[in-house]
Amino acid sequence: MTNTTSTKRFIPRWILGLLGFSSLTAVAVSIAIYLYKRNAGSPKKPLPQSEDESNRASSSQTSSSSQKKKTGWNFLASGSGSSSSKKRKRVTISLKNTILWNPSSDVETPNHAFHEHGQALLSQLLQQHEVYILIHVTGDEEKAQIEHLLENGVLEGLDMRKVLFCSTEEGKIHIIRHLEPQLHIEGGWEYDDGEDIIRKIRPFVAKAIWVITKRRRSSFNQANIKADDQGVLGANVELTDHLLDTSLAKDLGFTTD
Incomplete structure (x- = not known):
């Protein structure tokens, strides 16, 4: 302790x-x-x-x-x-004397209208292919009159951006060469039937349809064709006096009643 x-x-x-x-x-x-x-x-x-x-x-x-x-x-x-569906072709069409005509006796005072069934044919063409419309005009008045006609027509598929105007044949040829269509449809204009255009584009397009008068067309059926005319003919040029009577109208399934 x-x-x-x-x-x-x-x-x-x-x-x-x-x-x-x-x-x-x-x-x-x-x-x-x-x-x-x-x-x-x-x-x-x-x-x-x-x-x-x-x-x-x-x-x-x-x-x-x-x-x-x-x-x-x-x-x-x-x-x-x-x-795999049907391929759309690029088509150029000169509208005068193919779809449009001018009944006025004075070409300086245009009064264009659609050919019979021309409006329906153009509408089907627009729906099935890529179409560029070419119009040879002589002035602003004619251009405005045709624009009004197209815009107010019942044309399904019409794209006014693909409506091209020109004032010379050389200008039209330049447009065609630039667009490189598989098919061109030509009818000329008031002062020419489009022969020079067909002659110059024929080597560069797969096919051309040339709408001319019955009288001019009969000249190509003669045994002795002029040397100058031979240059415009070819296997890829189809002659007709009416667009409804062409292979194009048949391919589009277009028939008239």
Whole structure:
């Protein structure tokens, strides 16, 4: 008893307190380390809800990707199907004496109108092919009169941006050469039947339809054709005195009642 009391006298109270606190701290640290090692040693399992959400997201991405691929193939299949349909030709048509005519006895006072069935034929041509309309005019008054006629006519598929006016035959030839049509339809104008135009474009187009008068057409049926006329004829030139009597009208399925 005496020894214990003596020892307490020699050791200050604050040291004894520190030793007691350190023991408790060591125990707490040991427990914390043990718990940390146990948790770190075994991987955490994801919660069932999170796992389901992950699976649904993965499934959604796969489905979305599959749908995109299917949509792309369907689009390509549809495109290839449309390419197998009838191909649209590029056609240039000089409107005078083919679709239009001028009944006025004075060419300086134009009064253009559609040929009989010409409006219906042109409408079908516009719907089935890529058509550029060429018009040889002598002035602004004639141009305005023809524009009004076209804009107010029942012509399905008409694009006024593809209605081109010219004032010379050379200008018309230049337009035709530039557009490079598979088919050109020519009827001339008030002062010429379009022979020079056919002669100059014939080597550069796959086919030309030349609308001329019956009298002029009969001259090509004679046994002795003039040397000058031979230069305008060819396997790719179809002669006619009416556009409704051509292979073009037949190809369009156009028939008159």
